[in-house]
Amino acid sequence: QVQLVESGGGLVQTGGSLRLSCAASGSIFRFADMGWYRQAPGKQRELVATITRGSYTNYADSVKGRFTISRDNAKNTVYLQMNSLTPEDSAVYYCNAYVLSTLNNYWGQGTQVTVSS
Numbered sequence: 001q002v003q004l005v006e007s008g009g010g011l012v013q014t015g016g017s018l019r020l021s022c023a024a025s026g027s028i029f030r031f032a033d034m035g036w037y038r039q040a041p042g043k044q045r046e047l048v049a050t051i052t053r054g055s056y057t058n059y060a061d062s063v064k065g066r067f068t069i070s071r072d073n074a075k076n077t078v079y080l081q082m083n084s085l086t087p088e089d090s091a092v093y094y095c096n097a098y099v100l101s102t103l104n105n106y107w108g109q110g111t112q113v114t115v116s117s
Helices: none
Strands: 004-007 010-013 018-024 033-039 046-051 057-059 067-072 077-082 091-099 104-107 111-116
Touching: 004 091, 018 033, 018 091, 018 111, 033 067, 033 077, 046 067, 046 077, 057 067
Parallel strands: 010 111
Antiparallel strands: 004 018, 018 077, 033 046, 033 091, 046 057, 067 077, 091 104, 091 111
16 A cells, blocks of 8 residues: 655745655655645645656746755655745645556645745
């Protein structure tokens, strides 16, 4: 059973920073493309950033230049460094792991990020 456990969310003021972490159990991490998604109240879940097994990255336009996704395969952990936060970034942030070879998709339980104005 694969588990993804997010941490690092919280309350921060506009302009502040947070670093989210997602630790993956099991042996799938090095085979998985990892991503961060977010969902604000009343809105659909949206992609924030992804990082492939080869560490190629992709970002939503709304976070480019402010957020950085990275991974540490030795620690089975993916990170999301979030800078220059605005209230529009407030949402529940979810970690995702996608394993192409098995077409399996895994989600974490989410971590709340709240940015006050």
